[in-house]
Amino acid sequence: xxxxxxxxxxxxxxxxxxxxxxxxxxxxxxxxxxxxxxxxxxxxxxxxxxxxxxxxxxxxxxxxxxxxxxxxxxxxxxxxxxxxxxxxxxxxxxxxxxxxxxxxxxxxxxxxxxxxxxxxxxxxxxxxxxxxxxxxxxxxxxxxxxxxxxxxxx
Numbered sequence: 001x002x003x004x005x006x007x008x009x010x011x012x013x014x015x016x017x018x019x020x021x022x023x024x025x026x027x028x029x030x031x032x033x034x035x036x037x038x039x040x041x042x043x044x045x046x047x048x049x050x051x052x053x054x055x056x057x058x059x060x061x062x063x064x065x066x067x068x069x070x071x072x073x074x075x076x077x078x079x080x081x082x083x084x085x086x087x088x089x090x091x092x093x094x095x096x097x098x099x100x101x102x103x104x105x106x107x108x109x110x111x112x113x114x115x116x117x118x119x120x121x122x123x124x125x126x127x128x129x130x131x132x133x134x135x136x137x138x139x140x141x142x143x144x145x146x147x148x149x150x151x152x153x154x
Contacts, residue, residue, distance in 0.1 A: 046081040059085055064109045066133070067117055071152035079135045079149040086151070090132040093121030128154070 048055050062082040065072050067089065074082075089107060092100040096118055104114050125132055136150045 046077055048078060048081060060107055060109060063089060063107065064113065066151055066153065067108065068110065068113055071150060073138065073148060073150050075141075076135070076137060076147040076149040079151040083133045083135060083151060086153075087130060087132050089117070090121055090125055090153075091130075093117045094125055096122060 048058065050058065058078070059082055062072070062074065062078060063085045066082065066086050085107070089104050092104045101114065101118055104117070105111060108114050108117075132154055134152050134154050136152070138148045138150055140146060141148050
């Protein structure tokens with residue numbers, strides 16, 4: 001009789017913790033049916049609210065326009081995202097070899113702009129080891145109050 005009582009307590013206790021001694025099934029931790037998601041540690045990439053192909057096209061276009069005009073006005077997040085690419089293209093222009101020129105032409109849309117960059121970059125940025133762009137915050141945008149910035153070449 002005591003063994004039967006002990007066995008029934010064991011089964012009831014196991015059922016209370018979500019497992020059944022007879023079926024081996026478990027009850028999920030989230031009883032409301034929600035899925036657990038992983039954290040995005042070390043995945044610092046500004047997604048800019050776009051799929052990967054549209055994001056790449058946007059960054060290429062912004063890079064081309066910053067190098068062409070020297071200064072553009074865009075949102076703060078886009079300015080911070082494109083800063084890395086502009087610095088890299090100017091670094092390629094300082095290097096000046098054929099492989100660097102082909103890499104720059106693969107990213108920048110205008111072929112003549114690449115040629116003029118490779119002519120001007122070594123003397124303009126020869127003494128500087130990075131930090132070729134400056135991001136300045138401006139007033140928020142009128143329609144949606146988005147943070148705006150000006151990115152310019154130093």
